[in-house]
Amino acid sequence: MLVFGLLFAAGFTGVGKAEAAAGSDLIIVNKKTNKLAYFSEGRLVKIFPVATGKSKELTPEGSFKMVVKVKNRPYYKEKIPGGDPANPLGDRWLGLEVNGTYGTTYAIHGNNNESSIGKYVSAGCIRMHNDDIHWLYPKIAKNTRVIITTSTLAMENIATKNGYSVGSKTFAGAFEMDGVTTKLKDPFLMDNSRVFVPLRESVALLGGSLQSEAGTGALLITIGNRTVSHKPLSGQAVVNGKTLTMPASRNENGRLMIPLSTLPELFGIQVQWSSESQSVKINL
Template identity: 70%
Template sequence: MINYAVNDDFKKEAPRLLKLMLVFVFLLTVCLSGTAGTAEAASSDLIIVNKKTNKLAFFSDGKLVKTFPVATGKSKELTPEGSFPVVVKVKNRPYYKENIPGGDPANPLGDRWLGLEVNGTKGTTYAIHGNNNESSIGKYVSAGCIRMHNDDIHWLYPKVARNTKVVITTSSLGMETLATNNGYKLGSKSFAGSIMLNGVSTKLKDPFMLKNSRVYVPLRESVAVLGGTLQRDAASGALIITAFGRTVKHVPLTGKATVNGKTVTMIPSLDENNRLMLPLGSLPALLGLDVEWKAGSKTAVIKK
């Protein structure tokens, strides 16, 4: 016969053991839920560090939120290039090499540390962090880490979740192009723009739009500036553009048009606040124009 008797010692310890088990389950639940939440938060964020310009860009929810000056390695190879996740977040990290306590004004790490997983270092070796010498920012002076102004890292630190991707590169491309090239989906952004036709520049009243690194122009006003006409076919809903000896028919929001009766493919037009936006890159195929985008002046230079 099996003896189900329980000794007195177990009876005394049972309540305490039960409490410990409950605490363990609670902590495990918190840890798991925290990990899932962090991964989700990081999915819409991206950090890019461009060593060519010593700039750091923070993207969130499909937009470039802010750009900061940084300091990087004394030599090119010291700051590694590639894609690395943030795996460690530490406030007041000690500088172990010289036994400087965390939070000490002499600590070259500053008081915020975003550690990166680089070649198995687990966030202990390479990081985005503060500094103890503000004049070093913007220069090539570090042993491999990415230094920021202390006010800047204080702004960035609470906004960056673990697992946020950090891309480190050396490039002449703009930050938004680099983001797109690394698989980041950019949302749309409106801005004032101009069209320069045969050397004459006209600033449009309606805004241009940047979406997924493509420039879109307001169709109606752009056609007017180019000296064309715009009508609508009531039967088909197609817009009819007449300019530069061409007749273009395009059904809004589609990826096709007919040019003098011949079908061509194009990037679909977009509706933005009840304005039809045409991809600037489609103008050569539709109207036979030479188009160059000047990002600095936000001008579409068009030549016939």
């Protein structure tokens, strides 16, 4: 077993998710401004106006997960059917796990009164314009992290403060194999919440070889029974004669960096990401 230990530089705490589908998304609700920000792949995609609790304590603050997605949820309190224009929940419900409520009590949802958006009027939920939540709903996977706060900071700064990587940054990395940790000379790269590792040093530590293919500009990598041909900065690789599409490799200060997520397909290894330890376990 090989463990890629991502030893982050001081002050940096990356964000991992239990499910890969939610891994690169983040929602921030700032009660100070009654705005909701949607981040994906390390970038701020869109900001929406919202309504929150009529008093400060009604809308809980903290880090939560969105665990329930429902279309046309009934308003049980008043026995209003789902999808009814009179339903104050609108027709989309993104339920949050808050103190064991399992997404049934607090949510980001639509409304039946568009003029309420931007105000402090709810019983604790976060209301959106119906067109806005229709846009957001299909993009959000279960277990997406939701930060609710009251802050004077910009949305990007709130995200960074809560461990979400916005844009690009480098950090110290290491490989751990058979209980021995080897720090890499070259740093890892986080770009848009995607981790890149230095290709040449990684191949060497995996026991492989790397050389240039004459006349093609491609690199020929051999690890175990895998032979991989990859042209730097391209989004393709040829693995044992089969062409695969992949996120493009990158040049970072003269070093070729390859997405960590491509290692399973390229080199035939199993990868398990741990958000708690910020490490990747790899079975060769």
